[in-house]
Amino acid sequence: MRFRTLQQLAEICTAENKSIGEFMLEEQARESGRSTDQEFRKMADYYQVMKEAVHKGLTEDTTSRSGLTGLDAQRVMSYMSGSVPAVGEEACRAMAFALSVSEVNASMGRIIATPTAGSCGIIPGVFVSAQQRFGWDDQRLVMGLFSAGAIGYVIANNSFVSGAEGGCQAEVGSAIGMASGAMVELRGGSPAQAVHAVGLALKNTLGLICDPVGGLVEIPCIVRNGFGAVNALAAADMALAGVQSAIPSDEVVQVMYEAGSAMPAKYRETAKGGLAQTPTGKQMMQELNLKKRSKDKK
Numbered sequence: 001m002r003f004r005t006l007q008q009l010a011e012i013c014t015a016e017n018k019s020i021g022e023f024m025l026e027e028q029a030r031e032s033g034r035s036t037d038q039e040f041r042k043m044a045d046y047y048q049v050m051k052e053a054v055h056k057g058l059t060e061d062t063t064s065r066s067g068l069t070g071l072d073a074q075r076v077m078s079y080m081s082g083s084v085p086a087v088g089e090e091a092c093r094a095m096a097f098a099l100s101v102s103e104v105n106a107s108m109g110r111i112i113a114t115p116t117a118g119s120c121g122i123i124p125g126v127f128v129s130a131q132q133r134f135g136w137d138d139q140r141l142v143m144g145l146f147s148a149g150a151i152g153y154v155i156a157n158n159s160f161v162s163g164a165e166g167g168c169q170a171e172v173g174s175a176i177g178m179a180s181g182a183m184v185e186l187r188g189g190s191p192a193q194a195v196h197a198v199g200l201a202l203k204n205t206l207g208l209i210c211d212p213v214g215g216l217v218e219i220p221c222i223v224r225n226g227f228g229a230v231n232a233l234a235a236a237d238m239a240l241a242g243v244q245s246a247i248p249s250d251e252v253v254q255v256m257y258e259a260g261s262a263m264p265a266k267y268r269e270t271a272k273g274g275l276a277q278t279p280t281g282k283q284m285m286q287e288l289n290l291k292k293r294s295k296d297k298k
């Protein structure tokens with residue numbers, strides 16, 4: 001790839017008069033040795049899976065195997081049909097769609113890791129709801145996925161994208177950064193604005209620990225995806241309005257790396273701290289273990 005930082009990404013795209021998505025598609029084709037058509041088709045297939053996951057979570061039973069989570073996306077959708085959501089209808093829909101995909105993941109359905117399974121709801125939540133709202137065709141959204149991919153590539157190469165390495169800031173935080181930058185581009189913003197959105201978004205999740213109850217990607221992961229979609233929209237709006245990340249986005253990525261490196265192991269997907277070790281978190285796991293043992297005996 002011809003870029004390693006977000007600044008380089010914005011500079012090259014500006015100099016070559018390309019969107020981040022167009023540039024990433026070309027770079028990916030060059031790296032893989034496949035044609036841009038082939039790369040595009042592969043990404044288009046991923047987008048279909050994302051749309052299917054949104055639909056599945058809104059229409060089928062997403063109760064997870066543990067029984068701890070499921071059907072919250074449907075709760076939010078039916079709440080929306082009877083009330084005016086505090087965050088507004090569009091953000092609420094993005095939130096519901098993100099919950100939906102995350103619940104499909106927790107109930108062993110098919111999702112695309114963006115960048116990981118734990119944070120798989122945020123990009124589809126933002127993209128699919130925006131597609132419905134603005135009437136965009138799939139092609140546009142697929143190009144948006146290439147933008148998101150370029151941003152994820154920089155974060156992954158300079159910091160972390162997994163909770164086990166850098167806490168939830170790395171997983172959910174990265175997905176929010178990817179979705180917000182891509183959303184700026186989808187709305188017609190410049191590469192520089194897209195990069196500012198990434199910094200604005202990441203700042204808001206710095207230090208977020210990874211503390212899944214029982215090590216299952218359910219509590220608090222699913223709701224964090226819902227919140228993540230709303231945050232991504234907020235960061236995109238700020239950047240489109242001209243708000244800049246006062247600390248350059250690459251430096252924010254660096255702080256994420258430092259914070260993740262300094263994070264104790266108990267906050268990095270081990271389920272040994274945080275919400276996983278609250279009295280309720282522990283009790284949930286004890287009950288699950290008891291159920292499992294009695295099932296094993298039968």
Ligand code: SF4
Nearest residue numbers: 118163168171210221
């Ligand atoms: S809490 Fe951990 S497992 Fe859950 S979404 Fe965040 S990083 Fe992933």
